[in-house]
Amino acid sequence: MATTNLPVSVFKLATVRAPRKAIIDEAPARRIVYTLNSAFYTTLKTNRAGANPRPTMIASATTFKTTNALYIADLLALKALFPGFDRIDDYLRTAQRNAVKADLKALVEGATVLNQTAAAYVSAGGYSALKSRVWDNVFALTVLGGEAVLRTEEVRVIRLLNVIEKIAANDTLLDTGAGIFSAYLSNVLLPADVFPMPDVLLPDEPTTEPIPADPVLAAAVAKLANVQQAYTALAKAYADQVLAYRAKVHPSEKPDPTAPPQAPLIGHDPLALEKTRYISLDTKVRTTLEGYGVTSDFVYVPTLKERLVEDMRELGRTILATSTRDRVVRVGSSLIQVSNECAQLPPVSPCSPFNADNLVQWPGGAGHIRPLGIADLRVVQSQLYKYELGEVAHVENILKGESKKRTFRNLQRTETSTTTDSETTRETEKETQTTERFELHQEANNVVQQDQQSQIGVTASYGFPAGGSASLSASTASSTSEMEATTQATTYAKDVMERALNRVIERTRTTRTVTTIIEHEDTTEHGFTNVQVEDAPAPENIAGVYRWLDKVYYNKVVNYGKRLLFEFIIPEPAAFHIFSAMAKPASDQVHELPPPFDIASFNEIRPDTYDALVIKYGAVGVKPPPTPIVSVNEVFSEEPTPTGSSKFNAYHANVQIPAGYKAMHARVSSIWSHGQDVNGNWHYVWFAVDTQPYIWRYQSGEDVIPLSQQTGTIAINSISYTEHYSVAFRIDCEPTAETMQQWQMDTYAALKTAYDQKVSEYNRWVNQQTVNTLVNGNNPAINRQVEQKELKKHCIEFISGQRFESFDAMRTNTGSGYPEFSFAEAAKEGRYIQFFEQAFEWEQISYYFYPYFWARKREWVNILKRDENDPLFMNFLQAGAARVLVPVRPSYTKAVLHYLSTGGEIWGGEDVPLPDDPMYVSIVEEIMEADGYFEGSENEGEPWLSKVPTSLVYLTHPNTPNDLPDYSADLPL
Numbered sequence: 001m002a003t004t005n006l007p008v009s010v011f012k013l014a015t016v017r018a019p020r021k022a023i024i025d026e027a028p029a030r031r032i033v034y035t036l037n038s039a040f041y042t043t044l045k046t047n048r049a050g051a052n053p054r055p056t057m058i059a060s061a062t063t064f065k066t067t068n069a070l071y072i073a074d075l076l077a078l079k080a081l082f083p084g085f086d087r088i089d090d091y092l093r094t095a096q097r098n099a100v101k102a103d104l105k106a107l108v109e110g111a112t113v114l115n116q117t118a119a120a121y122v123s124a125g126g127y128s129a130l131k132s133r134v135w136d137n138v139f140a141l142t143v144l145g146g147e148a149v150l151r152t153e154e155v156r157v158i159r160l161l162n163v164i165e166k167i168a169a170n171d172t173l174l175d176t177g178a179g180i181f182s183a184y185l186s187n188v189l190l191p192a193d194v195f196p197m198p199d200v201l202l203p204d205e206p207t208t209e210p211i212p213a214d215p216v217l218a219a220a221v222a223k224l225a226n227v228q229q230a231y232t233a234l235a236k237a238y239a240d241q242v243l244a245y246r247a248k249v250h251p252s253e254k255p256d257p258t259a260p261p262q263a264p265l266i267g268h269d270p271l272a273l274e275k276t277r278y279i280s281l282d283t284k285v286r287t288t289l290e291g292y293g294v295t296s297d298f299v300y301v302p303t304l305k306e307r308l309v310e311d312m313r314e315l316g317r318t319i320l321a322t323s324t325r326d327r328v329v330r331v332g333s334s335l336i337q338v339s340n341e342c343a344q345l346p347p348v349s350p351c352s353p354f355n356a357d358n359l360v361q362w363p364g365g366a367g368h369i370r371p372l373g374i375a376d377l378r379v380v381q382s383q384l385y386k387y388e389l390g391e392v393a394h395v396e397n398i399l400k401g402e403s404k405k406r407t408f409r410n411l412q413r414t415e416t417s418t419t420t421d422s423e424t425t426r427e428t429e430k431e432t433q434t435t436e437r438f439e440l441h442q443e444a445n446n447v448v449q450q451d452q453q454s455q456i457g458v459t460a461s462y463g464f465p466a467g468g469s470a471s472l473s474a475s476t477a478s479s480t481s482e483m484e485a486t487t488q489a490t491t492y493a494k495d496v497m498e499r500a501l502n503r504v505i506e507r508t509r510t511t512r513t514v515t516t517i518i519e520h521e522d523t524t525e526h527g528f529t530n531v532q533v534e535d536a537p538a539p540e541n542i543a544g545v546y547r548w549l550d551k552v553y554y555n556k557v558v559n560y561g562k563r564l565l566f567e568f569i570i571p572e573p574a575a576f577h578i579f580s581a582m583a584k585p586a587s588d589q590v591h592e593l594p595p596p597f598d599i600a601s602f603n604e605i606r607p608d609t610y611d612a613l614v615i616k617y618g619a620v621g622v623k624p625p626p627t628p629i630v631s632v633n634e635v636f637s638e639e640p641t642p643t644g645s646s647k648f649n650a651y652h653a654n655v656q657i658p659a660g661y662k663a664m665h666a667r668v669s670s671i672w673s674h675g676q677d678v679n680g681n682w683h684y685v686w687f688a689v690d691t692q693p694y695i696w697r698y699q700s701g702e703d704v705i706p707l708s709q710q711t712g713t714i715a716i717n718s719i720s721y722t723e724h725y726s727v728a729f730r731i732d733c734e735p736t737a738e739t740m741q742q743w744q745m746d747t748y749a750a751l752k753t754a755y756d757q758k759v760s761e762y763n764r765w766v767n768q769q770t771v772n773t774l775v776n777g778n779n780p781a782i783n784r785q786v787e788q789k790e791l792k793k794h795c796i797e798f799i800s801g802q803r804f805e806s807f808d809a810m811r812t813n814t815g816s817g818y819p820e821f822s823f824a825e826a827a828k829e830g831r832y833i834q835f836f837e838q839a840f841e842w843e844q845i846s847y848y849f850y851p852y853f854w855a856r857k858r859e860w861v862n863i864l865k866r867d868e869n870d871p872l873f874m875n876f877l878q879a880g881a882a883r884v885l886v887p888v889r890p891s892y893t894k895a896v897l898h899y900l901s902t903g904g905e906i907w908g909g910e911d912v913p914l915p916d917d918p919m920y921v922s923i924v925e926e927i928m929e930a931d932g933y934f935e936g937s938e939n940e941g942e943p944w945l946s947k948v949p950t951s952l953v954y955l956t957h958p959n960t961p962n963d964l965p966d967y968s969a970d971l972p973l
Helices: 026-029 039-048 054-067 075-081 084-096 101-109 118-123 129-144 148-168 177-184 215-246 275-280 285-288 301-322 419-425 439-454 481-511 575-583 610-618 736-774 780-800 823-839 857-865 870-877 889-900 918-929
Strands: 009-018 189-190 329-333 335-337 374-398 402-411 458-460 521-530 540-573 590-592 632-638 647-656 661-672 685-690 696-697 701-706 713-722 725-735 847-849 883-889 938-956
Touching: 039 129, 054 129, 075 129, 075 148, 084 148, 084 177, 101 118, 118 129, 118 148, 129 148, 129 189, 148 177, 148 189, 177 275, 215 275, 215 285, 215 301, 215 661, 215 701, 285 590, 301 610, 335 847, 374 521, 374 823, 458 632, 540 889, 575 780, 575 870, 610 736, 632 647, 632 713, 647 725, 661 685, 661 713, 685 725, 696 701, 713 725, 725 736, 736 883, 780 823, 780 847, 780 870, 780 883, 823 889, 883 889
Parallel strands: none
Antiparallel strands: 009 374, 009 458, 329 335, 329 590, 374 540, 402 521, 540 883, 540 938, 632 725, 647 713, 661 701, 661 725, 685 696, 685 713, 847 883
């Protein structure tokens, strides 16, 4: 059982401080400084002080490497200059602190190495030139980068020369094995007036570019605006014309038959627009209408309006189909609107062929950051010690011969959640309680975060998984920093645990009286039977005692040693996590957001836009608008008589106007045998429509009679004196205002119903997501991984000064059709990845989330809408910035400092020279003093126990065995 009870890191604390200031007397034993003045060094120093230092330094180093005879090309050439030095190195690496001065001196001065005294060797005439040559080669390779193995050996030679010089001077440092080993491990410092190299220019800052408009959508929107403008102008011009015609009245007097024919009241088709009115339209409107083949000579309004309406409807459908529908995505427990967060990325086929033109240049620099200081990393670990019985929670009494049965039915509907339900189920869930989700770990982090916010100058760095530090962030060394930090660590750890424990006690008491109701139906039956059973002993009175369970935790502080620490402030750390969830959400985690119902009233619904609204809201059963023009016809006629004689004819009819329509005008066409009869009497036709004045005609022709928007029936009359005739009446009607209003109201109702249904479906989905989150939740451990991965990515961007655009070793759609990687590119990327993955202890990072108001101000409202049932993850989603502390593995301390000081060179050698920077040198010396290559951990201080109440209950009985989990035997105090 003990193997399943593993310790858990409750929180981490690192006493962050500036590196300890080096003792002056110890400097010669730990540092090797450049004291010569070669020509190449002078050139580099001049270049470094110039206007464009980095390119000129690289040019000078290249010239030295390619043309100067002093350049050492390879290891064979180096070993030829210093024969036997490998023997010295082998001895010192093997003996380490057990080295003996006499043995070392004998080896150095023996025949296999110098074959002379150390004093004679260093005082020889060519020694300074030889030593300067090695330094110059180190300078050149440091400027140019690469050649890590050769540079490592050259640095080793400089160290061994330093040891030989100390032997020659009979330095007392070599009197002890520890002194000999410290001399051997002395740090080689590059001159400060040349190194570190000037910074490499970082990539351009990211710029926000507007999303390019969809050309189809943009063209449709522009055309729709033009067509709508033309339709509105045409409709107004025609309405003005109808209103003007309505004022015209035919003369009712009988005309002179010998006079010229009377001119028509309206001299053209009433459904056509007058030429003068068409010409008065705006030029842009006429241009649009002419695109439909319209000329000023004949503008037939019904057909033209029909075509305009059809185009507007089609364009509206195109715009709606092309426009991106807004969606809501569940991210953790938050429901986030896509349009508020990000734009959609263009889809890229996984089989797109590799394009060499898209290669991004490999990053050639490092971020402009400096270490925060030294951290003594400590971790407070906790594991379960045992369960203990606590106070009595409930007593159930069953008398002899008594039976009890209780049925509990818990039902929560999505519409309501009342406290009555909680009170009802308070007792019923005692036998099925579950342990709290976050317990002591969450509360410890809360206490740590409160300390972070309220205490100024605290020297503790803490916060895994959500801590941070209010730490000393100095760039110089301090003589007392280590002592002060050590005295605070253990006291602080116990203080946090005790305050966290108190918070758990308070919260647990609250939990005992609050019931969380989940959206489902849960029927529970409890039965107690204490009656006589056949062949069983007689029952006795029973008292079942339920007692609270308490957890006892075993706590300890573990010391992980000294670490170089970097600090980063990351803006909006959850931005990409939100974006990725938006871009490719799972099908069950995304739902289309109902479009806003922005129709203020039914009057806004028009025939040209209604079907776009139908598509927008998904309405069904919507009737099309009433037909714009409906015509009713009636014909009076008389056939010729056999004798050809003239006669009087009278006709009358009541024409039925279609329901819901009104008469606009009548068009009367008359044809007869005009002239005079045999007696000299003139042939004529007389006709009238409804209440309009009658019209006399002595010749065939066509008349237009404006009407007064009559409904129901219209009377038409005709009297003629002629041999034969035919009079045709065409009454043009349009929908009444009431008909159009009723259609608008019916359409509005259908749209509103469809919208309400969409909202209802959306709310059901939201409720389901909420229930899923409450029931299933998100694993807090996975949430911590998400937080750490995002923070890790941003920290690497800070350190490296690149944004991962160069990682393209994988090639898609190669000759075989399969994705394959480039060997050369994969090897280059592998070294880069290996360095950043291994150089930093990412598993030990600490971080603290700052409030939303450090984010972009326009995002404040969106950020605060994010919610999550894991409070730590909610802090991540709502963070305006994050403070991250990242420790460096001790064995990589020099390599990381070298990476920063050389503008991004990843060191692949065994040893590396350092820039003569006081902070860098102090950091390296202090970590080396702690043996640098620390693996594992050790306990610090005495372990202690803490008791945590839970919401679990346990039924006890006089004969109940004590079978509660107990790990105390495996965890001695």
